Amino acid sequence: MLAGATEQNLNHMIHPSLSTRDLTIRFGGHTAVNAVTCDFRPGELTVIVGPNGAGKTTYFNMISGQLTPTSGSVEKDGVDLTRMSASQIARHGVGRAFQLTNLFPQLSVLENIRLAVQAQAGDGRRFFTPVAKLSELTARAERYLEATKLSDKAELPAAALAHGDQRKLEVALLMAMEPDIYMFDEPTAGMSLDHAPDVLDLIAEIKHDHSKTVLLVEHKMDVVRALADRIIVLHNGELIADGDPGEVMSSQVVKDVYLGNAGEMA
Amino acid sequence: MNRTLSVKIIALTIWGLLLFSPFLFQDVRQVEVAARICVFIVLVASYDLLIGYTGIVSFAHTMFFGLGAYGVAIAMKQGDNTWGYWIVGALAGVLVAAVLAVLIGLLSLRVKAIFFAMITLAAASVALVLASQLSSFTGGEDGMTYSSPDIFKPATKLLTDDEGKVARIAGVRMNGKIAAYYFVFFTSAVMFWVMLRIVGSPLGTVLKAIRENEARAEGIGYRVVAYRTAVFVIAATTAALAGAVYAAWLKYTGPDTTLSFAIMIDILLMVVIGGMGTMWGAAIGATLMVLAQYYLRDLMEVASDATSAIPLLPELLSPDRWLLWLGIIFILLVYFFPAGIAGTIIRGRAK
Numbered sequence: 168m169l170a171g172a173t174e175q176n177l178n179h180m181i182h183p184s185l186s187t188r189d190l191t192i193r194f195g196g197h198t199a200v201n202a203v204t205c206d207f208r209p210g211e212l213t214v215i216v217g218p219n220g221a222g223k224t225t226y227f228n229m230i231s232g233q234l235t236p237t238s239g240s241v242e243k244d245g246v247d248l249t250r251m252s253a254s255q256i257a258r259h260g261v262g263r264a265f266q267l268t269n270l271f272p273q274l275s276v277l278e279n280i281r282l283a284v285q286a287q288a289g290d291g292r293r294f295f296t297p298v299a300k301l302s303e304l305t306a307r308a309e310r311y312l313e314a315t316k317l318s319d320k321a322e323l324p325a326a327a328l329a330h331g332d333q334r335k336l337e338v339a340l341l342m343a344m345e346p347d348i349y350m351f352d353e354p355t356a357g358m359s360l361d362h363a364p365d366v367l368d369l370i371a372e373i374k375h376d377h378s379k380t381v382l383l384v385e386h387k388m389d390v391v392r393a394l395a396d397r398i399i400v401l402h403n404g405e406l407i408a409d410g411d412p413g414e415v416m417s418s419q420v421v422k423d424v425y426l427g428n429a430g431e432m433a
Numbered sequence: 434m435n436r437t438l439s440v441k442i443i444a445l446t447i448w449g450l451l452l453f454s455p456f457l458f459q460d461v462r463q464v465e466v467a468a469r470i471c472v473f474i475v476l477v478a479s480y481d482l483l484i485g486y487t488g489i490v491s492f493a494h495t496m497f498f499g500l501g502a503y504g505v506a507i508a509m510k511q512g513d514n515t516w517g518y519w520i521v522g523a524l525a526g527v528l529v530a531a532v533l534a535v536l537i538g539l540l541s542l543r544v545k546a547i548f549f550a551m552i553t554l555a556a557a558s559v560a561l562v563l564a565s566q567l568s569s570f571t572g573g574e575d576g577m578t579y580s581s582p583d584i585f586k587p588a589t590k591l592l593t594d595d596e597g598k599v600a601r602i603a604g605v606r607m608n609g610k611i612a613a614y615y616f617v618f619f620t621s622a623v624m625f626w627v628m629l630r631i632v633g634s635p636l637g638t639v640l641k642a643i644r645e646n647e648a649r650a651e652g653i654g655y656r657v658v659a660y661r662t663a664v665f666v667i668a669a670t671t672a673a674l675a676g677a678v679y680a681a682w683l684k685y686t687g688p689d690t691t692l693s694f695a696i697m698i699d700i701l702l703m704v705v706i707g708g709m710g711t712m713w714g715a716a717i718g719a720t721l722m723v724l725a726q727y728y729l730r731d732l733m734e735v736a737s738d739a740t741s742a743i744p745l746l747p748e749l750l751s752p753d754r755w756l757l758w759l760g761i762i763f764i765l766l767v768y769f770f771p772a773g774i775a776g777t778i779i780r781g782r783a784k
Contacts, residue, residue, distance in 0.1 A: 257654035
């Protein structure tokens with residue numbers, strides 16, 4: 168009890184690495200995300216839940232720069248990211264994996280990962296050195312191949328991979344960016360039961376590196392329970408609950424909106 | 434892997450034949466064809482950087498080619514036929530090409546591909562009109578003739594024998610024509626090699642990534658507009674350099690040899706025939722197309738004569754119908770090699 172309280176206090180003392188202030192976006196008359204203010208701290212894995220259309224992916228898109236917010240701000244380690252392009256935000260250490268598979272289909276699995284590695288290493292502008300001579304790049308890419316158990320498929324084009332492997336490659340791309348902030352958007356969506364644990368283990372590993380901040384959009388309750396340090400709930404674009412997983416999942420407001428009064432969450 | 438190797442072997446064989454073509458093909462016209470192939474390989478390869486690797490559709494490639502050629506032509510016409518003027522003209526052409534490419538790139542590579550294509554088309558049209566209207570400067574529709582540097586003149590003796598006459602190696606006179614051909618060959622080969630290095634470098638992978646999934650390339654941290662502009666400038670300056678080289682070889686520059694849309698279409702066909710995004714395919718596409726343009730009529734003349742006893746066939750094979758047959762050959766090539774010759778060999782015939 169005492170230890171838990173101390174840990175929580177410490178957690179709150181750590182400076183947030185990523186914050187959104189009144190983050191809002193409107194499409195015509197529709198407010199997709201409405202004034203979401205939230206801090207994310209290093210070493211903490213926050214799961215974002217909410218019914219379909221709650222604005223979870225839109226919230227992600229504003230943080231990682233795919234969408235520009237109507238108002239409000241995104242800040243990382245004191246740097247304002249709000250108006251930056253997606254590539255600038257990526258270079259500031261915010262990495263994003265996508266819900267729908269979003270790869271370079273005709274390039275090999277190894278090339279896909281190497282692209283993320285060389286973006287991180289700032290090697291994309293090297294225009295005269297053959298890739299084969301930059302063994303450091305390839306070695307680093309191969310480490311992520313191994314971590315995601317894709318080594319034997321390194322030379323296949325990404326398009327030829329099975330869905331589960333494409334999801335893994337998506338995670339490998341994010342890891343290869345070596346960001347400070349990891350954003351996963353339903354990383355196990357459409358994955359078979361025997362593949363999903365691989366991806367979840369990888370996320371758990373990232374979480375154990377206490378310097379990293381992890382944001383995860385997820386529907387599967389067993390995944391949420393296994394990984395979450397904290398849950399925030401979005402509903403109709405608004406943040407309606409934020410806190411300790413047990414607390415949030417048992418709260419009445421969450422049961423009402425998220426399950427539509429359908430009953431027990433557990 | 435073996436398939437890529439066989440494409441490389443075909444392309445290197447072409448380069449090998451080009452290296453020895455003054456000795457293998459001693460006719461003036463044949464050397465003319467060989468020089469044209471060299472220049473067009475570079476032109477097509479630089480266009481492949483855009484359309485094949487990065488997915489940029491531009492119709493301004495002949496404009497950049499023309500800028501290099503006109504730079505040299507104007508400098509050597511107004512000035513003298515020395516290397517100094519060639520260098521000044523080539524540099525001016527390359528510089529103007531680079532500046533124009535940066536402007537077009539930064540202003541319009543943010544827009545959708547189709548609009549970008551239209552903008553390049555407009556720029557190329559303006560260049561064509563300007564070249565024909567500013568006739569006091571550019572020679573208008575007639576173009577310009579000028580002398581090439583002295584070392585390229587047929588009277589120049591590169592090697593002399595004991596009696597002070599032009600020496601022959603393997604029966605070929607070592608005169609200025611040889612120097613001119615090898616100038617074209619080696620500058621083209623170096624430019625092609627540089628482009629091979631580019632596509633094999635980390636930058637080359639980024640270009641392919643932009644072609645495959647622009648948004649994700651941006652998402653992992655690449656400034657797509659900057660990369661596109663950079664490759665557009667690389668392709669434009671390479672085309673301009675190729676134009677400068679070709680101008681020195683032809684000793685004539687006019688709209689029909691450099692700026693016309695007919696050449697733009699030739700480049701497009703060569704890229705498609707060779708295989709987009711393969712680089713080596715440029716050598717195959719350019720060679721086949723130039724050979725067809727120069728020799729298909731001769732071939733048909735022979736075929737027409739040979740079949741003169743048979744009704745209808747000589748009519749069909751009449752040299753006047755060479756464009757029809759070129760079209761048929763093109764359709765067959767696209768049918769049997771949907772990804773171009775190099776592309777289809779590399780990817781295999783499957784599907």
